[in-house]
Amino acid sequence: MKLADNKATLSFSNGNAPIELPVYSGNIGPDVVDIRKLYAQTGMFTYDPGFLSTASCQSAITYIDGDKGELLYRGYPIEQLATNCDFLETCHLLLYGNLPDVAAKADFTKRVANHTMVNEQMQFFLRGFRRDAHPMAIMTGLVGALSAFYHDSTDINNPEHREISAIRLIAKMPTLVAMAYKYSIGQPFMYPKNNLSYSGNFLHMMFATPCEDYKVNPVIERALDRIFVLHADHEQNASTSTVRLCGSSGTNPFAAIAAGVACLWGPAHGGANEACLNMLEEIQASGGISKVGEFMEKVKDKNSGVKLMGFGHRVYKNYDPRAKMMQETCDEVLAALGLENDPLFKLAKALEKIALEDDYFVSRKLYPNVDFYSGIVQRAIGIPVKLFTGIFALARTVGWIAQLNEMISDPEYKIGRPRQLFTGSPRRDVVAIAKR
Numbered sequence: 001m002k003l004a005d006n007k008a009t010l011s012f013s014n015g016n017a018p019i020e021l022p023v024y025s026g027n028i029g030p031d032v033v034d035i036r037k038l039y040a041q042t043g044m045f046t047y048d049p050g051f052l053s054t055a056s057c058q059s060a061i062t063y064i065d066g067d068k069g070e071l072l073y074r075g076y077p078i079e080q081l082a083t084n085c086d087f088l089e090t091c092h093l094l095l096y097g098n099l100p101d102v103a104a105k106a107d108f109t110k111r112v113a114n115h116t117m118v119n120e121q122m123q124f125f126l127r128g129f130r131r132d133a134h135p136m137a138i139m140t141g142l143v144g145a146l147s148a149f150y151h152d153s154t155d156i157n158n159p160e161h162r163e164i165s166a167i168r169l170i171a172k173m174p175t176l177v178a179m180a181y182k183y184s185i186g187q188p189f190m191y192p193k194n195n196l197s198y199s200g201n202f203l204h205m206m207f208a209t210p211c212e213d214y215k216v217n218p219v220i221e222r223a224l225d226r227i228f229v230l231h232a233d234h235e236q237n238a239s240t241s242t243v244r245l246c247g248s249s250g251t252n253p254f255a256a257i258a259a260g261v262a263c264l265w266g267p268a269h270g271g272a273n274e275a276c277l278n279m280l281e282e283i284q285a286s287g288g289i290s291k292v293g294e295f296m297e298k299v300k301d302k303n304s305g306v307k308l309m310g311f312g313h314r315v316y317k318n319y320d321p322r323a324k325m326m327q328e329t330c331d332e333v334l335a336a337l338g339l340e341n342d343p344l345f346k347l348a349k350a351l352e353k354i355a356l357e358d359d360y361f362v363s364r365k366l367y368p369n370v371d372f373y374s375g376i377v378q379r380a381i382g383i384p385v386k387l388f389t390g391i392f393a394l395a396r397t398v399g400w401i402a403q404l405n406e407m408i409s410d411p412e413y414k415i416g417r418p419r420q421l422f423t424g425s426p427r428r429d430v431v432a433i434a435k436r
Contacts, residue, residue: 001026001058008033016042028063045419057244057410061094061402062235069318073233074098082325087228087395088112088198091170094233094402109198115171116192116201118179119149126183135390136265138180144258146172154252156408165253166401173394174198178205181387199225202394207382219336220381223329227374230322231392233399235315239263239270243400244407245416253404260400261393270392273375276310277385280351284344292350300360310372311355312365319367326373333380348376 004023011018019041022034032055035046048054063072071078074093081090085099092100092108100108125145129138146168147154153165175192182189182205190205200216203224208214234240242263247256264270283295298306313320334340352368355361378388407413 001032004031010038010042026058029065045421047421051241051418056236056241056416057407057413059236059403059406060097061406062233062399064235064315066313066315066317069316069321071234071321078230078321079325082226082229082322085229086197086199087225087232090229090232091398094398095166095405111167112171112198113192113194115168116175116194118146118172118175122149122176122179123189126179129183131184131186133184134265135177135180135184135387136261136271136393138183139176139390139393140258140262140265142176142180143169143173143261144255147252147254150254154254156247156250156253156256156404159409162253162401162405162408166398166405169253169257169397169401173397174202175205177387177390177394178202180390181206181384184384184386197221197225199228203381217336219332223333223377224381226325226329227377227391228395230325230370230374231395233396233402236403237269238266239396240400240403243404247404247407248413248416250415253401256404257397257400260396264393264396265389270389270396272309272369273371273378273392274385274388276371277375277379277388279307279309280344280348281385283351284347288343289347289350292347292354296351296354296358308355308361308366310375311361311368313369316369317365320369322370323368323373326370326377327368330373330377330380333377337380339380342380345376345380348372 001024004025006023008021008023009018010021019038021038023031024034025031039045046054061074063075064070073081073090074097076093076099081093085093088109089099089105091112092098092104122142122145126138126142129141150165150168153161153168155161179189188210190208190210192201193204194201196204196216200221203216203221204214236244239260243256243260246259247253267275283291286295295306296308298304299308334342334345339345352372355366355368361367375385375388378391379385383391
């Protein structure tokens with residue numbers, strides 16, 4: 001960041017002298033007012049619930065322009081990456097700042113492939129969970145447990161440890177997600193096949209069984225890879241901020257990523273595509289496509305309590321750039337699998353049509369977001385709704401690691417310590433119990 005030409009002046013109506021605050025400019029995006037010395041100069045903090053107007057760090061990884069509907073990874077538009085690059089190229093970009101050439105991609109792919117297996121004892125750890133446990137409950141435990149198996153890469157302040165833990169997490173997350181799925185349905189775990197692509201290997205571990213050969217469908221393979229690319233990072237969202245805050249204490253990388261998995265589980269964050277599919281299934285159960293109009297009228301009624309899931313976005317005030325790519329993928333997958341006439345998918349299309357044409361939704365910019373389409377694609381592939389957030393965690397792991405590495409390497413980083421506006425009781429004395 002660089003010091004801006006102008007400064008911010010903070011004046012007070014109580015007669016206190018005004019103070020000047022530095023203003024910094026990034027390469028793109030809004031300037032920021034540096035308030036780090038505010039308390040020392042004034043005895044006051046700022047008040048910003050949810051940190052919606054606060055830059056908690058400087059970062060060179062991901063940039064979002066919500067008004068334009070723009071998402072950049074290291075300067076590259078998400079549309080170009082999703083069209084021209086696969087997930088491991090995107091991982092390389094996020095981790096190291098550049099897209100790999102042919103040799104670098106081959107080397108990175110080999111390094112990831114060498115770490116796809118997990119310690120065999122992880123199976124016994126897994127079996128401690130109930131069969132009907134939510135996959136995200138299992139994933140939170142499994143990712144945190146990695147630190148108990150890989151002691152040689154738990155020093156977050158050691159760049160070599162962070163490097164090997166990054167490769168391990170990217171490599172092992174598909175294995176762990178697939179193991180959680182297989183465990184829930186009572187099927188044997190399938191070991192990784194390193195001759196397959198990253199996405200192809202995941203599909204094999206998810207859907208193959210020992211009793212017959214499994215052939216990866218290239219359309220599904222590409223669709224899943226695109227889901228991974230589109231979800232790889234998204235700036236300082238709740239789970240990424242959680243990883244940074246957790247990592248700022250000096251905890252090991254596996255624990256920091258497990259904290260991100262736990263945060264991602266929330267229905268307002270990574271669970272949004274799960275909530276979207278649940279909404280579609282509820283409409284289907286209430287009467288299907290004939291009830292879409294009625295449902296959308298309830299959405300418009302503020303007193304109905306009915307929410308439209310999978311539409312609109314907190315950051316994007318325009319169309320989510322990831323949604324357009326996911327919409328194309330959705331159509332390709334449904335066509336390849338012959339599911340265009342599936343009742344739930346026809347229902348989703350009817351919902352989409354109303355949202356894109358009705359003035360109520362258009363004026364509020366409640367466009368379909370990436371969760372809407374990715375949920376439909378994953379259901380078509382055969383991934384159960386409860387596992388959707390696990391897929392999201394798998395994809396987002398590389399972004400979390402890149403953000404964690406960046407924070408630890410920043411000489412200005414400190415342990416996270418938000419402040420508060422205290423509204424409780426002032427000081428009071430304890431009265432003896434007999435006199436209370």
